[in-house]
Amino acid sequence: MLKEKRAAEVAAILSKYPHERVRSAVMPLLYLAQEEYGFCTPDSMREIAQICSIDPTEVQSVAGFYTMYFEKPVGRHVVEICDDLPCVLRGADKLVDYAETKLGIRAGETTSDGAITLKVAMCLAACDRAPMCQVDLKYHYDLTREKFDDMVQELRK
Numbered sequence: 001m002l003k004e005k006r007a008a009e010v011a012a013i014l015s016k017y018p019h020e021r022v023r024s025a026v027m028p029l030l031y032l033a034q035e036e037y038g039f040c041t042p043d044s045m046r047e048i049a050q051i052c053s054i055d056p057t058e059v060q061s062v063a064g065f066y067t068m069y070f071e072k073p074v075g076r077h078v079v080e081i082c083d084d085l086p087c088v089l090r091g092a093d094k095l096v097d098y099a100e101t102k103l104g105i106r107a108g109e110t111t112s113d114g115a116i117t118l119k120v121a122m123c124l125a126a127c128d129r130a131p132m133c134q135v136d137l138k139y140h141y142d143l144t145r146e147k148f149d150d151m152v153q154e155l156r157k
């Protein structure tokens with residue numbers, strides 16, 4: 001249980017919100033759960049719902065809406081290639097194909113060594129530097145096959 005494993009952090013998060021607005025703690029609690037378990041587990045989402053006095057489906061809808069919450073296990077690094085229209089017009093679809101071949105997985109899967117999860121993403125608001133991807137919290141712009149290869153090499157170190 002998050003309230004037992006991370007009691008101090010849960011209390012710190014809840015202290016930021018007035019009691020009648022405790023539902024606003026959903027997002028930081030989801031981050032905490034993800035940090036603890038590697039992803040937002042069904043049990044952790046149920047617990048967060050209970051902490052925030054809301055329905056579990058509301059917690060699931062928040063986790064499902066934001067791409068930085070993971071609802072299933074992911075690798076140590078998450079590579080999200082934007083495949084929205086402006087990026088595709090600059091070759092993102094071919095980069096996704098290349099990344100799948102290079103990593104030996106399909107988008108949505110994790111490499112067998114657990115190092116990298118490959119995902120595709122909707123517009124990440126960096127269209128002026130398309131094609132681009134997000135690796136964990138960092139953006140990589142003007143992506144090419146060579147840059148992708150260098151990035152993967154770095155991630156596997």
Ligand code: FES
Binds near residue numbers: 086088
């Ligand atoms: S379409 Fe890729 S960042 Fe906007």
